Amino acid sequence: xxxxxxNSPSLSVQEGRISILNCDYTNSMFDYFxxxxxxxxxxxTFLISISSIKDKNEDxxxxxxxxxxxKHLSLHIVPSQPGDSAVYFCAPSRIQGAQxxxxxxxxxxxxxx
Amino acid sequence: DTAVSQxxxxxxxxxxxxxxxxxxxNLGHDTMYWYKQDSKKFLKIMFSYNNKELIINETxxxxxxxxxxxxxxxxxxINSLELGDSAVYFCASSHLQGLEQFFGPGTRLTVL
Numbered sequence: 183x184x185x186x187x188x189n190s191p192s193l194s195v196q197e198g199r200i201s202i203l204n205c206d207y208t209n210s211m212f213d214y215f216x217x218x219x220x221x222x223x224x225x226x227t228f229l230i231s232i233s234s235i236k237d238k239n240e241d242x243x244x245x246x247x248x249x250x251x252x253k254h255l256s257l258h259i260v261p262s263q264p265g266d267s268a269v270y271f272c273a274p275s276r277i278q279g280a281q282x283x284x285x286x287x288x289x290x291x292x293x294x295x
Numbered sequence: 296d297t298a299v300s301q302x303x304x305x306x307x308x309x310x311x312x313x314x315x316x317x318x319x320x321n322l323g324h325d326t327m328y329w330y331k332q333d334s335k336k337f338l339k340i341m342f343s344y345n346n347k348e349l350i351i352n353e354t355x356x357x358x359x360x361x362x363x364x365x366x367x368x369x370x371x372x373i374n375s376l377e378l379g380d381s382a383v384y385f386c387a388s389s390h391l392q393g394l395e396q397f398f399g400p401g402t403r404l405t406v407l
Contacts, residue, residue, distance in 0.1 A: 214394055225299070225385050225398030226338070271338065275394065281326060281351055283396060285338035 185209045188272055188286035196294050201259040203289045205272030208253060212274035216283065217246060217257050220269045229270070230257070233277075262293045298322050299399035301386050307405045308376055316371045316402045318386030326350070327369035328387040328396065329361060338385065344369055345391050373404075381406045 187206045195201045205215075213234040218226035232239040232246045232255070239246050245258045259266055272286040299320045308314050320327060328351070329341040343351035344363040358374045373380060386399040 216395065218398075223400065225387070225400050227398065228395045231394065269336075277394065281328070281343050281345075281389070281391070281396075282340060284340075288336055 185284050186272055186274055186286040188270075188289050190289050191287070192290040192292070194292045194294060195262050197264060198261045201257075201262045201266065201291055201293070203257040203259075203270050203272075203291065205255050205257075205274075205286055206253060207255075207272075207274050207284075209274070209284075210253065211276055212284075214275045214277050215246070215248060215255050216273045216275065217244075218271040218273055218285075220271065220288070226271055259291075262291075264293050264295060267291060267293045299386055299388055299397050301384075301399040301402050303402060304400065305403050305405075307407065309407055310376055310378060312376050313372070313374045314376060314404070315373070316384055316386075316404070318369045318371070318399055320367055320386075320388040320397070320399075322388055322397060324388040324390055324393070324397070325366050326389050326391045326393075327363065327366075328389075329369065329371050330385040330387060330398075332383040332385060332401070334382070342369075342371075376404075376406045378406050380404060 216231040217229045219229045220226040230244045248255045269288040271288045273283040326345045328343045332338045342361040347363045360372045363369045383401045385401045387396040389396040
């Protein structure tokens with residue numbers, strides 16, 4: 183029962199262009215959505231989040247969009263930089279009981295110079 | 296200043312052995328977690344403790360026993376290790392109502 187799907191296992195983008203990572207979820211009870219970034223041999227680190235009362239949240243080069251009706255969110259990185267090369271995990275949660283993050287399978291993003 | 300630390304980083308052992316992984320956080324959080332990342336790369340929560348009390352216990356074999364001696368520590372003991380236990384185990388911490396969890400670097404367990 184996969185509640186969170188990141189259908190692109192990998193994505194390759196040229197430096198300076200926009201990277202778009204997608205995430206679909208099935209559980210309509212999710213009301214808070216996080217993105218984590220993970221480098222090899224390190225733990226995931228928090229990147230950006232969005233509450234279900236919003237449809238967009240921006241933090242510097244990173245913007246997350248939420249489409250609740252479609253149960254879809256996306257992470258936009260613009261402009262993409264070589265240091266953005268990592269695995270990105272989508273992790274929906276519920277504000278009540280926020281302890282239980284449900285992670286997607288991750289998308290490996292490679293930024294090419 | 297390491298926020299969430301785990302030891303050991305790598306653990307190679309034989310089937311049937313018992314092993315422990317330790318986790319410590321210096322963030323002042325009251326809630327700690329264990330996650331397992333399997334070969335398919337899914338990160339799945341196993342346990343969560345709040346102030347030394349178990350609050351999340353997913354469907355995990357009872358060979359896995361978490362222990363929290365205090366708020367800053369959460370250890371994972373695994374009995375009778377099996378091949379399928381090979382994975383990367385991540386510890387994390389947060390405030391109970393915090394929406395962001397902070398992860399340790401992971402422990403790669405290999406069972407031969």
